[in-house]
Amino acid sequence: MLHYFKITLVEHKCYKVYIRNNLTGRSNIFRNMKKKYALLGLILFLTVQSSVSARSTTTEEPASLVISTQESAVSAQNEVGGENEKDEGPVLPKIYQMRVDTNISNRYAKTLITSKVKNLSPKSQEATFSIVTPDKAFISGFVMEIDGKKYEAYVKEKEEAKKTYDEAVSSGFGAAHVAVSARDSNRFTVSVNVEPQSKATFYLTYEELLLRTSNKYELVLNIQPGQPVKDLDVVVNIAESRPLKFVKVPSLRSGNEISKNDSKIDPEADIKTVNETAAVVTFKPDIAKQKLLASGLGGEEKNGLSGQFVVEYDVVRDPQGGEVLVDGGYFVHFFAPEELTPIKKQIIFVLDTSGSMSGTRISQLKDAMKSILGELHPEDTLSIVEFSSEIKVWNIETERVTYKEGESPFWGGYNKPPVEKLDILPESVVASPENIKKATEVVNKLDAFGGTDILTALKVGLKVVGTNKNPQQNHPIIVFLTDGEPTVGEVSTEKIISTITELNSGQVPIFSLSFGDGADRAFLQKLSLKNEGFARHIYEAADANLQLENFYKQISSPLLTNVTFKYVDNNNVYNISKQKFPIFFAGSELYTTGIYDGSDFLPPGVEAWGINGPIILKPKVYQATGNLERLWAYMTVRQLLQQREVDKDKEPATQAVLKLALKYSFVTDVTSLVVVKPNETSAVNTEDAAKDTSRYPYSMNLPKSGVALKAGSPNSYPVSSLYSGFSGMPMYQFAAPQSIHASGFGGYRTTPLYPRAPPQYASTPSPTLQIDSGVGIRTEEENFDITDISPTTTLAESSSLPWLKDVLNENGTITINEATYPLGQNETLGLGDTCTNSVNTTNGQCTLLHECKVIQSYLTDFATYKQHFCEIKGFAGVCCPLPQP
Template sequence: MGFKAVVVSAALLVAVSAQGIQQPKVHRLHVLSEVRNRYAKTLITSRVGNPADQAQEISFDAVLPENAFISRFLIEMDNVTYEAYVRGKEEARQEYDAAVAEGRGAAHVAVSARDSNVVHVSVNVEAQKKVTFNLTYEELLQREIGAYNLRININPRQPVDDLAVEVRIEEQAPLRLVEVPRLQETNEILDTPDNATDPLARIVRPTPSSAIVRWSPTKEEQRQRGEEGVSGQLVVRYDVDRDASPNQILVSEDGYFVHFYAPPGLPPLPKHVVFVLDVSGSMMGRKIEQLKAAMNTILDELNAGDVFSLIPFSSEVQVWHPDVPLTFRHWQPGVSSAFNASAIVEATSENIAKAKNSINSFEANGLTYMFSALKTALRMSDAGVHSGGGGSAPGWRRHAPIIVLLTDGEPNGQVSDTDEIVRRITERNAESGAAIFTLAFGTGADYGFLRRLALRNSGVGRRIYEAADAHLQLRNFYRQIASPLLADVTFNYDGQQVDENSLTTVKFPTLFGGGELVVAGRLSSGTREPWCAVRSRDGNATDAVPAPAVVNVTSAERLWAYLTVRQLLDQDAATPNETLRTRAKDIALRYSFVTSVTSLVVVKPNATSAVNLDEPNAPGEDIPMSIDAALDLSFDDYDALDIDPDPVAEVVPTLADITWLSPLRNGSQVTLNINGTDQHLQLAENQTEGSFQNCTTPPGGSGVCRHLAACILPEFKERLDVFLSGYLCVVEDSFLGVCCPDATSVTPAA
C-alpha cells in the first residue's frame, strides 16, 4: 500500500500511491439531500474503482456540518454490504484501548475544514474491483440572517463520470426564497460576496411550498473549473414566507410536534454592547489589524438607539471614554481610566467616529488579564441595566445587555484557572443577566473554555479562523446578534396537552432578527392541537403575531430526537452532568445518531486486525486487515475516528499479530535460522489447503501441519523460540506451516 491520504472533502478523495500505482477512479459521486420542515437528511454515495493490477487502499473522506449527526454508513464490496451500527462511546473506548494495548494499530484524523467534522474510512480493494461508500447524516437547519443554509462540500480531486447533487425541499408554508450562490471554491469569505446563482444549478418549483435543486456538471464542465475538477462548497439557501407562518406548530400522527417561532416586523430592541477586546502581545501583526478592520465595520452597523462600550485589555484593562485617549505603552497590571457613565456611549455618528479613531490606535503588547476584563465588562453592563437616566444615554434600563469577548490566547493574571473564571463570572453575571458571546481567535485560544463560558451565560462561542478573512468572520458573527427582537422568551404549553418531560428547551434569552426559535415535544394522548402562549420580558409576545397555526405532518419524531440530543449535549458542555449525558446517549442509541457519547462501528472487509490508517506501512510491510476489524467513527468536537475490534464477534488472530514475523519477511518469503542455517519458506495467506500431514505438537499431542495463517496460537504469537521448538513444520515442501492441535478449530484468515 505505502501511501497516506490526508485531505478533507465531502466526497471521495483518492491519492496516487508512493510506488506509482495507477490512482483509483471515481465513477460516481451522488449527493441527495431531503429537507422536510427544516430537517435535512443527506446521503453521500461514492462508487470508486481500483484500475491497477494490484490491490491498493482507497480512502473516503466526508466533511459534515458541525452540528450534524451521522445516522447510517454502508460499504458495498464484492456484492456484500457491510452496515454500521451505533454503540456507546465508553464501550467503544474500552475496546479501542484494549486493541492498542495488544499492539493493534489505531488511527486519528483531525478536522481541518471550518466548523465541521470529518469522517475518514479506508478499505483495501483488489485489482480491477470497485467499492461503494454510502454515508447518511442528519441536521436541523438553523435560520441565520433571514435564511436557512444547507451546505454540501464537494472535492473529488478528479473529474467524475457521474457527478450529481440533488436537494429536495418541502415545507408547510410557501417558500419566499430559493437560491444557489456560485460554488464557493475557498474556505475564506469574499470581501464582495458573489450572490449570483451558480450557472450549473437548476431550480424547479413543483408547488409554492417545495423546490428541487439539481447540480450535475458534465466532465467537461468540471474540467473548466480546474484540472482536478470541481472543489468547494455548494450552498442552497431558502426561507419560508414569514407572513404566512410566523408561529407554526407541526403535529405528526405519532404524537410528536415541533413549534417554529419567528415573528416578522418586530422592531429591534435597543442594546448595550460591551466589546471586550484582547490586545495582548500575541495579537501583534495581522490579528490586531484584522480586529481593527472588523470593529470599524461593526460600529457602523449599530442601530439607532443602541449604546456601546469598549474595553481593550492585556496586562491592563482600559475603559474607553470618547474624549480620553487610550495609551498602549508601559502598561501596569490593573484597571486604568475612571469608570463612570461617560464610558456608556450612544451610537451616534460622532461617537462612532471617535471610537474608530481610538480603535485604530490599538497596539498589541502585554499579557492576557481576561478575568479582570470580564469583571470590568460586567460592572459596565450593570451600570447600563440599573441606571434610570442621566449620562449620555437616558433610560438605559431598556437596553438589552450584550458582552462580546474576543481573545486569541489563554487567561493569565491573578485568576487564570478557566473553571474558576467560568464559576465566578457566571455568579457575578446573575445580577445584570448579560448575554456573553465569546470568539476564539486562532489556534492559541482555549475554545472549550470560551464555549463553556458563553453557554453558561446565555450566549454562544465561535471560532474565528486565523486567515485573510478573519475580519469578515467577525463581522458576519456580529450580524447574527446585531438585532435582538425579544428578550427572556418563554413558551408556555398546556400541561394537560403535552408530556412536559419530553419538551426541549422552552426558555430562550433572546430572539435575534433573522433567527428562529424551535421547540419540540410529544403530545398527550388524544391531543391534536396544543395550546401555547409565547411570552417575553416585556409581556405577551404573541400579541404581535397570530396564534400558532397547527399543521399535520407525516413525522416529527426524528427532529425531536435530534434537537433533544443536541441540547442535552450543549447543557452537559456548559455544566458537566452525568444524568444529561446518559439521557443523550440513550436517545442517540435509539435513533442511531453518532455523537460525542456514541460511536459508529462498521465491520470492515479484507482485514484481520485493526490497523493505523493515518500512517503509511513500513517499507516492504503488507499488513492484511481482518473481517472483524472495525472503524469507530465518533466525534468529540474535532476528534474523528478510532478503529476498534468488533465487540460481538471473536477477533480471529492474523499474521499481523505475530510480533516476530515482520522482521523475517520479504514479501511472501520468510527466512528462518534453524540450527545455524538460513531456510527460505513461502508464506501462504489465503491459499486453499489440501490434505493435512500428521505431526506431533510440543506437549506430545497429535496435530496436523497447516499453513501458519490458518492456526495462529497464543503460545507462539510473541515468541519465535517457542514456535521453533516444536510448532514449525513445512506444508507441501515449500510453505511455512505450524503443527496445529487436532482439537483446534481455526479457520484460515482471508
Template sequence: MWCFGACFMNIDIYSFHINSTVTSRYAVTVITSRVANRLNESKEVHFQVKIPKNAFISKFRMTMEGKTYDGVVKKKEEAQRQYSQAVSRGESAGMVSSVGRTLEEFKTSVTVAAFSKVTFELTYEELLIRRLGKYQLLINAQPMQPVADFKVDVHIKEGPDISLLEVKGGLNTNELAKAVTTTRSGNEVWVAFYPTREQQTKCEGCAESGLNGDLIITYDVERLNPSGELQIADGYFVHYFSPTNVQRIPKNVVFIIDRSGSMYGRKMQQTRLAMLKILGDLTSDDTFGLITFDSQVDVWKPELLQGTEKNLEQAKNFVKQIRDRGATDINEAVLKGVEMIKRHPREGSASILILLTDGDPTAGETNIMRIQANVKEAIGGKFPLYCLGFGFDVNFDFLEKMALENNGLARRIYEDSDADLQLQGFYEEVATPLLTNVQLSYTGVGNLTQTRFSHYYNGSEIVVCGQITDNSLETFQAEVIAVSKSNEVKYEDSVSVKDLAGLPEHENIQRLWAYLTVKQRLEKEVTLKGEEKEAAKKEALDLSLKYKFVTPLTSMVVTKPHEEDTQVAHKPKEGEQSHGHHHRVQALPQLPPYGSGASFTSSGDYVRFLVASSHQPKPLCYDVPVATKLSLLSDPSSEFSMNGELKLYGGKGFKEIAIHYKTDHLLTLNTSEIRYSDGQNHVKFVWGQQPTNVSLILKNDEVDVTMGTVRVVFLLHKEDGDVFLWPAVHQLPKGVSLQGILEGHVIRCFFVSCPPILQTVL
C-alpha cells in the same frame, strides 16, 4: 471524497451521487460513491468526504463482493478498546477530523480485489439554522477525478411557501452554470447539479483531478403567522417561531477587546477594521462602551454613551489607536464590562456583552474555574455574554462554558484574510434584538427541548420540539410570552392535531427532536455539575445510541472485510486542532548519532516534524498542518512558555516564535525583526543589531535569550531561497515538569526525511 495514492486510471470512481432531502429545515444527506479496481491485483481504495460541522453522521456502510459492512454506533468508552488496539497496531483510527470553519472530514479505506467494485455510502443529518434571514445548505464535493456519473440532487420541502432562493458556491461558477438546474414551486424546490466529465475539468478551480468545491443553497420561507409554524407527526411536534412585525429594541453593548501581545500584527489590524465597521452600524438609540485589556484594564469612557455621530467618531479614533502589549487579564476585563452595564440600567432596552480574545488568562485571576464563577455571579442571568475566540491558541472550552453559563455562545474567529468580516458577521446576528425573556409553553406535552431564551434577534429563529404525551389531545395549543420594546407581548396559536398530523411534509420530526435534544443537552452538560451533569450526559448518550448519531459521546466502529483493521469514527470538538483525530503511529529506525535533534521537511499541506532526545531512544515523527501554531515549551511553575507558528507553502521551519515570561515579558521573533516588551517598554531590533538594556545576545543569524531558568538560542536559517527560524534549547530548569513539543529535549537542528511509512498526524 478523493483517493490518495490509489488515484490512478485503473482505480475508477465511476459513480458519485449526493442526495440531500430537506424537510422543514431538517436535512438528511446521503453520499454514495462507487469505485472499481481495474487492475489484476488488489488495491487499497480510499473514501474521503467533507460534511458540515453541525451535522451528525448517522450511517456508514461499505458493500463489496455481495457483502455489506455497516458501521455500528457505540458508547465512546466501549469503542475506545478498538480504537487503542488499532493505534497500537499502526493502523489508522479516528476517521473524522475538523478541517476548518464549517466542515469535518470523514475518511476510510478498504482493499479491493482485482477487477472488483466497492460502494461507499455515508448519511449525515442536521437542522439548518436561520441566520441573518436565511437557511443555508452546504454540500461539498471533491471526487478529485472526473466522474462519468456525477449527480447532486437536492429537494427542499417546507410547510409555508419558499420566499427566497439562491444557489451559489464554487461549484456554481460560470463554467458550471449550465450543469445546475433549479425548479421552484410553492413550498418545494429541486436543485440538480449534473456536470459532464468535460465540465468537471474545465471549471474554475478544477483541473485534470476534477471538481473540488461547495454547492451552497440558501433560502427562506414566508412568515404569515406571527405565532410561528407548528408541525406534528408520529406523536412529536416542532414549533418554529420567528416573528417579523416587531420593533427593534435599543441595545446597550459593551465590547471587551484583548490587546495582549499575542494580538500583534494582523489580528489587531483586523480587530480594528471590524470595530470601525461595527461602530458605524450603531444607531442613536443604542448605547455602547469600549474596554481594552492586557495585564491592565482600560475603559475608554466610564459611562455608556449614546450612539451619536460625535460619540461614534471619537470611539473610532480611539479604536484606531489600540495597540498590542502585555499579558491577558480576562477576569478583570469582563467584570468591568458587567459593572458598566449594570451601572446604567435602561428600561425597554437589551444589554449585550461581547468579549474578543485570542489567549488564556495569564494575569490577575488565572484560574479559569474561578473566572467562570466570578462572571456568572456578576451577570446573574441579566444579559448574555458572547465570547469570540480568535485563532487556535485560545482556550475555546473555557470561553464556551463561560458563554453558555451566561445565556450566550462562543464562536471561533479564524485567522484568515477575512477575520474582520467574520467579526462583523457575528455582530450582525446579534445587532438587532426584537424580544427579550422569551418563554414558550404548550399543552399535553413532555420531553421538551429548550423553551426559555434570553433574546430573540432579527433574522434568527427559535425552534422548540417535544413529545405529545396526551394521546387524547385534539387541539394543540402554543403560547409565547416575551418582552418587546414597549411592553410584554403574547403570541397564541391553536391547531387541530388531526389536521396537522395528516399533512405529508411532516416526516423526520422525531429525529429532529432527538437531534436538537442531543445538541442542547451537550451544551447544558458543560455548565452543570454532579448528578445534574451526569443526567444531561446520560440523556444525550441514550438518544445518540437510539438514533445512531455519531456525537461527542459516541463513536462509530467500522470493521473492514478480509480481516483488515478496525476503524473508529469520533466527532471532533470545536476546541481541537484541525486534523486532530487521525493518528498513524509506528516505530522509527534508529537515526545516526546526532545526539538529540529535531527537524522539519515539507510535505504537501503538512510540515514533517522529527523530534529525538536522550530519554526518547527512537525519534518521533509528526506531520503537522501548515499554519499550525505549536506549543513548543512551557514551565508553568516559572510562568515561561514558548509557541511557534509554522511557515506556509513548503517552508521548513517557523515564521514566528513568541516567548512569554511571567505577566508582562514578551519576546517575538520573525525572519525580519525581533520585538521585546516588558509591559511598559517596547523595543524592536533587526537581526545583527546589538541591543542595550535588554538581556539578549544578538548576532547576524542567531539570538541567545535567557528568561527565568530557560535559555534558548534561535537560529535564522537560509536555505534554497527559504528563510525560517529554528529554536535550539540550551538550558532547562531541573526538577520541574515541562510541557510542549520540546519538553525535556536538548535540540540541535538538522534535516532528514522521515521514512514514508512512519508519521503521526497531530
C-alpha cells in the same frame, strides 16, 4: 503480514496511521504481496471531533465536504476499466460516480454521499473514502460495499467499545484511528483494500438542522473530488410544511474564505418548483463544466471541481407567533416573528489587545470594528473596553481612557513612574454620528501589548453594564473577543466561568469570539453557554474582518428579550426541549420541541419583552410534512449535549444522551459507530479513542480526490495496532457483523443506500434532525429529564404481533431465507414496488411492517408472515393489500 488502512480526523491537518505486523517485524507496507490470505477481521476507529471539544466550536456556516486522498499516483485512462499501457506503479483511482443526495423536510436535512471507485491497477490497492461533515451534524449511517457485499454500521456505547478495542488489540487485530477537521466541520475518512479491477462503493449519511441566519436557511455541500468525475450529481429535494418564499443557488464558494457572487463560478443549477411547498435543485456538471468552475475558483483544471455548492431558501411564516408542526404525538415549534420593531441595545465591546494580537490581527480587528460601528443604530449605546495586562475603559466622547485596572508589565514594579489615577468609569454613549466618528478614532488608537487578564476584563465589562440607567430600554450585550488563554491574574478557566456567572446576576448575554488557533475555544463556549450567549470562532485568514462583521450582523437587531414558551397544563406536554431564551435577533429563529398526549394540540403562548414592554404571541398549528419523532430526538440530544458540557455532574446528561443516541442511531460524544468486516464475528464492542497516541502521524499534503487507491496488501494476518485520538471526540469503529442488514438499535438504518427513488412531496418523511437550541443554557433552571423517550410502542411489544419478539435477533433484525433485515421501525418509506403475495394471493404494494396496520391481524405467526414477506430498500417489508374499490 499486514492489512493497511487509513483513518483520518484532524483539525486543519491530516494524519495517517500505519498498521504494522509486529509478528514479522516487516515495516515495508507497500511490499507487493503475491499470496492472498483470508481476511480475519479488522476494527477501525474513526473519531470525529465534537463541536464543543477543546479544539472546536460552533460557527455560523456549516459545511459538508466530499473528498478523498491520493498518493504517488499516476494518471489512468478516463474510462473506468481501461487498461494501462505501462506498469508505472500505483494508478490514480478512477471515481466513476459521485452522488450527493439531500432531503430537506421541516428545516431538517439528511444527506447521503455515495462514492463509487474502481481499482484499475493489476495489483491490490487501497481505496480511501473521506468526507467532511458539518460540525453540528450527527453521522447516522455508513456502509461499505465490496465485491457485491455490504458492510453496515451500527451504534454502540463508547465505554462498551473500549472493551472490544482492548480485546481486539490483545488478540492481534488491526486497529487504526481517524482525526481531522476543516473550517466549521469534521472529517470522516476510512480506507480498505480493493482487489485488482474490482469496485468499491461507500455510503455515508449524516443529518443536521439548518439554522436560520440572515433571513434564510443555508445548505452547504463542499465538493472536492480531486479529479474530473464523469458522473457527478448533486440533488437537493426540499419538501417543507409551509410555502417556500424563495429557493436560490448562489455562486460556488472556495470554502475557506467569504466570497461574493461571481458569474465565472455560477453553478447554473436547475431549480424546479414542484408545488408551493416543494422544490428540487439539481447540479450535474459535465467534465468541461467542472474544469471551468475549477479554473474560476483558482484551482487547476486537472484536479476537477473544488468548492462549496450552496442552496439557500426560506419559508412563508406567521409574522407573529410562528408555527407549530405536529405529527404522531410529537411537535416542533419554529418561532421567527418579523413584524416587530428592534429594541434598543447597550453593546459593550471587550477587546483583547495583548501582545499576541499585534500585527495582522490588530489590523483586522480595527477594520472590522470600523465597519461594525457604522452598523449601530442611532438609538443604541456603546462602550469600548480593551484589555491586556491592564484593563482600560475609553471615554468615547473625550477619546481618552478614564478608567483602568491592573498594571503595565513594562515596568514590572521597578522604578515605576507616577501615573494619573484613572478611576472614573464612563457611561455608554449614544451611537450618534458624532460619537461613531469619535469611537472610530478610539479604535485607531488601540495598540497590542502585554499579557491577557480575562477575568478582570469581564468584571469591568459587567461594571460598564451597570452604568446603563434603564436596561429595559437599552438591553445590554457584551461582545468579548480574545486570541489566547488567560495569562495574567486568574488563569483557571473554571474559576473565571464560575466567578463571572455568579457576578452576572442580570443574565447579560456574553457572546464570545475566539480569534485564531491560540484561543481556548472550549472555555469560551462554556463561558457563553453559562451566560446566555454563544461562541463563534474567527479563523485567522484574509477574511477575518469579514467574519467579524458577519457575526455582528447576526446580533445587530434584537427584537425580543426574555422569550418563554408557555404550554397549557391540560396538553399533557412532556419531554420539552429548551423553553426560555434570553434574546431573539432579527433574521434568526428559535426552536422548541416535545411530546404531547391527546389528539388536539393546544398551541403555547409565547411571552416576551419587546420595545414597548411585555407581549404575548400565539402560534398557528399545522400538520408536519413527514414524521417528527427523529427531529424531536435530534433536537433533544443536541440540547442534552450542551447541558452535559456545562454541568459539573455530567452523568445524568450522559445517560440521557446515550439512551436516545442508541435508540435513534446517532453518533455522538458518548456513542460509537460499529461496522463489520467479512468474518463470522458476532457482536463487536468499541472503545473511546480519547488518548493522544498520535506520536507517529504521517503528515500528508492532501490532493483532494473522492476516493484514492494505494498499493497495499490483500492479506490480513493478525497485526499489532496503533491508534490515536483527541479528548471529547466521538468515535467510529469497524468490525464484522453477521449480515449487512444488521443495523440494530431501534431498527434505524440509512434509507437511501439504493438507487435514488423519486421524491414524495406530499408525505416526505422528516429526516433526522440536529439543532443548536439558540443562545444560552441555565441548567439549574431547566434540567431535562427523560422519563419516556418515546410514546410509541415497538412492533415487538405490539399485542397484534406477539410472535415477533421470539424471532428478533439481538440487534433488532430478523432473518428470512438466510438473509437478515432491519424492521425500520423509525423509518417512513411509504408504498414500494407492486407485489403479488398479499392476503388471499392478491396484489399489493410492499411497505414496512409497521406502516401496514390492516395486514397485522392476518400475521398470526412467523411462518404466515414469511408468506407475505417482501424486501423494501433493504428492510423487512410486507405485501400490503391494495384498498378495495
